[in-house]
Amino acid sequence: MNRVYMRFPGGRSKALTLSYDDGVEHDKRLIAIMRKYGLKGTFNINSGLYAQPDAVSASGAGSSIAGSNGALRGTGGNGIRKSRRRMTLEEARSLYCGSGMEVACHTLTHVLGGNLPSHVSLQQIAEDRKNLEEQFQCLVRGMAYPGGHYDDQVIEMMKYAGIVYGRTDRWTHDFALPEDWYRLTGTCHHGDPKLMELASQFVEKQVRYDPILFYLWGHSYEFEEQDNWQIIEQFASFMGGREEIWYASNIEIYDYRKAFESLVYSMDGRWAYNPSATELFLETGGEGKHIGPGEFVKIG
Template identity: 40%
Template sequence: MAKLLLKFPGGFKKAFTVSYDDGCPNDKRLADLFRKYGIKGTFNIVSSWKYDKSVYDGFEVASHGLTHTKVDHISGSNLAMEILKDRENLEKEFGQIVRGYAYPGGAYSTEAERMLGELGICYARSCGRNEWFELPLNFLKWNPTTHHRNEKLFELAERFNEWKSSYPALFYVWGHSYEFTTEEQWERMEKFLSEIGGKDDVWYASNIEVYDYCEAFSRLKYSVDCNMVFNPSAVDVWFESDSKVYCVKAGQTLKIGK
């Protein structure tokens, strides 16, 4: 029997997510654009900086460090405080459990990666780019597809919209809303969102929703012959086997094959 392929909720093979950093005043206009085109995503906030809490309704709020200090500049308890205190502040402010993170300034350290995992962070976004649509192998070192300024942005959108393979495709765009300084830049972003948004074959999700769903998929248990699949998690999981799409409901075992 063929390998099981992940399908996103609803049986979709494509998902789209965004992640915007620093909690800037321009987030309001950007969040409104996301709402207009049905885009879900994540804002990474520095809790010691000024930000407007009312902007982020309906979006995931994630950590970006207490003071935006690069993780390769600090270690030990200072690093732990940057992560944990920011989580705590944001959780009190927004009333949601903060499990996501974006590395400030894109700096990375193995100590930070280990500590993030120990301090309740499930995924951490880097500032790298893979210019492709693969799911991360390691969510604590999650490379997005691209920054929005990339000149290949529209070419990537076209490739994503025409995705034929049955492999799952995740398109992940990141940036800062303060980078939109001219109307032309806003118009370019809106044009991009209008080409990506509102599709009935794409799952629009926040970063943590992507993480949680992939986790649920990775927790599926199989019989030796792979004809029985048990889903021990609390969400329904979709997958493809031998060119057929199945849904195994939360907590249930599905018999597939003959």
């Protein structure tokens, strides 16, 4: 029997996904750029921290924003950067719904792990999931750790709450597919000086065996604060529109991988049965194959 290597939908050997946090208003510009070049990704939202509509109508005045719970702190003292203004629920709905992007948890109020009692972590995760599902009328199963905080207990809580993956704030500079979905690492943050070098390596790489993934993460307010929107525009225009790349959200990659892992092989490994509802692609003995949902196919 030849070895079997997963291929992404359409037989593609590469996938690209993005993951951006906090639900700030600059996600609007980011999603416009992503859609222009056909990129997809995941937006991690705190469902307990939307801007209040009255704070938005007075958005010219910083003090009124500081009074709401809709802005991220993080400037030291009691300063709140206007560049980090979160969207109202209505703004978030009209941005993400129908955009093709995944909405995922980031906890209710951006708090998790550390010295929190486990029931508080569970509530932060479960309530966020429940709220987001009601607000966006979709299934929510992913998460990014706020502040990168997580531990084994948090991961247990996520499992209880039906969350299937968690993204850390670490990066690897490599293109390997995740092995531990609760400790997802990115290829890099968008501010990484190696971003375009890594992008070139990814595009040029000839894939013979396992497929590869470019996983980019960050916060859209960083583009505004550092006045470097050209970084993501350049990245998206370089990576977009390529035949060999599957552009997908985090959960689409997770679901596809799990469907592939459900393939059942005959004893001699020459036949495979696809019990999933997803068309699956693979490469074996230098040949591409695909197996439709419920099909039993000779692969070798």
